[in-house]
Amino acid sequence: MSEQEKQNPIFLVIPALLSLVFALVAGLIRLPWELPFGDNIAQLHGALMVSGFLGTVIAAERASALGRVWAWLAVAANGLGALMALAGGASPIAQQFFLQVGAALFVLGGIGLVCIFAAILRRETTFFNAIMGLGAVAYLFANLLLLAGQSIPAAVPFWSVFLVATIAGERLELNRFLRPRRGSGAVFGLAVILLAASGIIALFDRSVADRVMGFSFFVLGAWLIMNDIARRTVRMSGVTRYTAICLLSGYVWLIVSGLSLLTSPGELAGSHYDVNLHTLYVGFVLTMIFGHAPIIVPALTGKVVDYRGHFFLPLILLHASLLMRVGANHAQWLTGRRWGGLLNEVALLLFLGVMVAAVRRGGRESAG
């Protein structure tokens, strides 16, 4: 048994995977595709994807880093929240009860994630940890809104701050490997302040909040393209190069999402809302996951990921299908949007298949 398996109760991440599967089903129904089941979970797509899947996985990543047993309680609470939300989606009775309990558990998961970052900041008080901590606070806030009975679109700005701050903080940490560039820290700091401000403004005026958030996405995306270590590592080889290409392409989508929010602020439904959301959550966040999975899976599970060139196939399909989805939305071409969204999901499933095959080929690292 490897060191990671001894330390990490990785089974706690299983609800996140279930949540992902049902989030994809819910996504199909919303596009809309007619399925013989699952109508009740269509409204849960965002909650299952962000709080159920990403919240649980990110909490596991941080609990693994902190190396404290209590930190895994956040993962457990979050995962249970996902199961309760799924029960709410599936159950013909007491649906509201399950959803409320699920939201309460997501809130506990959010509190746990904030505590994890408080512990990390106590050990290491740095700007990049503070940014990731800000993301955790936004995540808690999003879940509190769900618990208070607010709609999914009301929670979206806080989920967005959570994910962008978490990723931006990580990239800033890795930026220390590079020679500091004059003024770049100030620009990054300004973009993060705007990002945090957009979350607060969203409570009062969504249209203004979207503009501020869009501007911060634009600045952060441009900053990352110009300053991230991926600019260097893209010249290397193997998995390092693959990760860098994922990252750089994801930053382009962050800029696109920023421009979309700036030009179509305040949307809560419809084609522009679809573009505002999925350029960020599919274009930016999923490409970050595609890029980091070969690094994080060994870190969490102790399994070796055997990298091969065909890792690029799901990435190419993801970008192509998202381009199609965005174009179709702008052209009001519903069929194109439906197929683009479906192919987004195919790309994600293909990626999962590629990763499972790579882990099976790689085996355990302790054998090495």
Add this chain to the structure above:
Amino acid sequence: MTESEILAALGTVLDPEVGIDIVNLGLIVDLDSGADSVGVRMIMTSVACPMHAHLVSQAEAALRKAAGPGVEVKVEVVTDPVWTPERMSDEARKKLGW
């Protein structure tokens, strides 16, 4: 194992995100080498880094492979000193454009 043999073994362990090995990144703090044991203390670049158990496993596996059977290998993560960019080797800095 000699110090250079230990460092050569550890030099095969890459940080996958940066594409540079843990010796050139300056993560190795000190080494002990006895007749039938090898001890390594290393740091991480950040406490929020989830890679530490993975890098420890990789480093131990590389040392076991180089040392052969009968040698006890122990890699420990410490929090002091704190990693700074100055710990990177000239070779790593050159690769990263310093």
